[in-house]
Amino acid sequence: MRVVIAAALLSAAASAAHAEQIWLTMDQVKPYDLKQPAGQIVVGNPAIADVTVQDKTRVLLFGKAPGLTNMYIFDDAGNAVDNLIIRVKTTPAGMLTVNRGVARTTYSCANRCEATVTVGDDTSVFSSVSSQVTQKQAQAAAGAPQN
Secondary structure, eight states: OHHHHHHHHHHHHHHHSOEEEEEEEBTOEEEEEOSSOOSEEEESOTTTEEEEEEETTEEEEEEOSSEEEEEEEEOTTSOEEEEEEEEEEOOOTTEEEEEETTEEEEEEESSSEEEEOOTTSOHHHHHHHHHHHHHHHHHHHHHSOOO
């Protein structure tokens, strides 16, 4: 009897919260206006997409990695208000992603391809770019006129 009641409640909750589909591009932010104020927001797989809450009716959705996840929005009473299906596509033209086993490196290819810092890439890229930035800042400080 309890199983039947639980199944009926889950079915009612699922039909009450319809699933809208949102497309995001990896490493880009998209604003989204909620249909009604939210009390809580839960992202199914935060490795694929994430959310930043601006206020109770507006959020920023961020595509982190290609894939599919969902985001449930609950009201202050804990009732499911909405279920968004979030699909994240790869980076736009001019970007190249190289996968070597589990290590990933993203390149920005304008005139030539150069490694760029991208969430989810191998950490060696971050440290390499960080050291280059530090070196350029030191060069700029050394060449700047002293007042």
